[in-house]
């Protein structure tokens with residue numbers, strides 16, 4: 001499987017009828033050709049080429065079929081056509097989301113975006129741990145900077161909800177001011193803003209999850225938001241102690257932000273890992289992250305209750321794992337690593353299986369299943 005499979009829809013799930021047989025056939029040939037060529041590249045160049053192809057030729061991709069209304073959910077002041085989103089880090093620079101929406105995502109989180117453009121860490125920065133259905137990344141917030149990203153979002157009409165994930169420049173003298181600046185420019189263009197204090201690849205960034213720093217950060221952002229209606233979500237790490245999670249829940253409630261994204265990649269290396277390069281530095285994502293991120297998600301639902309919105313991310317690779325996140329308290333679910341191993345047809349399969357789970361359990365819509373496994 002190749003990085004390219006992240007953006008090339010599985011043809012079985014696509015409705016050719018909306019675009020006519022010829023355009024569907026033509027795009028299938030183009031995709032097959034592109035897959036064959038991209039398989040020759042290592043992960044990061046393949047990823048960049050994929051994003052480039054999606055941003056320049058996404059027009060030719062057929063649109064995924066319309067979602068069953070039972071998959072729709074109203075949260076964060078928006079109606080999401082379905083609960084499945086693309087996690088931050090794929091479309092870092094908001095250059096391919098119009099093509100990515102065609103795969104059937106209900107939302108796409110662009111970013112992480114920092115105030116100034118930066119290259120990120122040197123060397124090889126993405127490793128596939130095939131034996132573990134996992135990925136290690138140590139990108140370090142490579143991105144085009146907030147002004148370029150803002151100009152891209154400004155130009156386009158969106159097919160779904162766009163979240164924008166913001167962060168601080170590595171060499172910034174005032175990281176909290178970086179979040180303020182990125183928020184101020186990007187929030188008017190966003191369906192929600194995700195405050196990323198949990199990347200393991202920018203030194204000391206995770207310290208912003210500590211009580212005092214988080215208090216100042218959230219206070220600053222809530223003040224910058226003023227009368228703007230844009231929802232604020234904090235994206236946290238899965239590597240936090242219970243006491244730290246207590247503090248975060250208290251700060252979220254005190255600041256009056258809308259909720260959490262749980263979780264980013266982990267610095268832990270579960271003993272189950274089999275891949276020879278699993279000991280290298282970086283954040284681990286994919287299947288080995290599922291259990292720990294879902295446990296943190298459930299714990300935060302218990303702490304915060306149903307009033308706060310949780311987005312569940314980490315190791316989702318099927319309808320069953322997406323549904324478990326929803327039952328643990330997630331109103332929305334995001335995926336990234338599983339797309340690398342299962343291809344973009346996964347989005348349609350997850351949605352189909354979610355409908356089957358709703359029917360099996362007697363729920364009339366996704367909202368009814370949210371938090372079903374968490375006792376009030």
Ligand SMILES: Cc1cc2nc3c(=O)[nH]c(=O)nc-3n(C[C@H](O)[C@H](O)[C@H](O)COP(=O)(O)O)c2cc1C
Pocket residue numbers: 087088089090092111112126135137139141165196199235263264265285286287289313314315316334335336337338
């Ligand atoms: C290559 C790569 C780059 C990522 N970049 C970001 C990022 O810029 N900002 C962020 O908040 N999360 C980033 N993430 C983390 C994902 O958004 C997600 O939280 C994590 O991968 C767990 O989901 P998964 O197991 O479905 O991949 C990145 C993940 C990967 C694999």
